Amino acid sequence: MENLTAGYTFLGFFLFALGLVLSVLWILVPFAVFGIKGLLRRQIEEQRRSNELLATIAQRQQIFADTYAATPTTVVRERPVVPPL
Incomplete structure (x- = not known):
């Protein structure tokens, strides 16, 4: 019987604390x-x-990409140098 009372006391204390x-x-x-x-x-x-x-940065990047994509680029081709005989 004492174990039962001790269990109820512990349960009561636990429920009170909770x-x-x-x-x-x-x-x-x-x-x-x-x-x-x-x-x-x-x-x-x-x-x-x-x-x-971020929207401002994206707009600036798009303007930059459009500007430099539209400009024609000059391609320089070098002729191979052949040493004289």
Whole structure:
């Protein structure tokens, strides 16, 4: 009978500790969510700025490629040098 009582005591203590931890987390989670909102807004703003910069770089590369692809290039061919006899 004593083993049964000790088991119930341990189970009661475990459930009490688990309930205490869960109640503390239940109280703290909303503060964490509201605290993260500002960070997420800044992250989205930085992502938009990065996308704009990448679009600008892509446009410049396309202009550069179009400019140098359209210009004709001069091909110089050298004649082989034959030594005199």
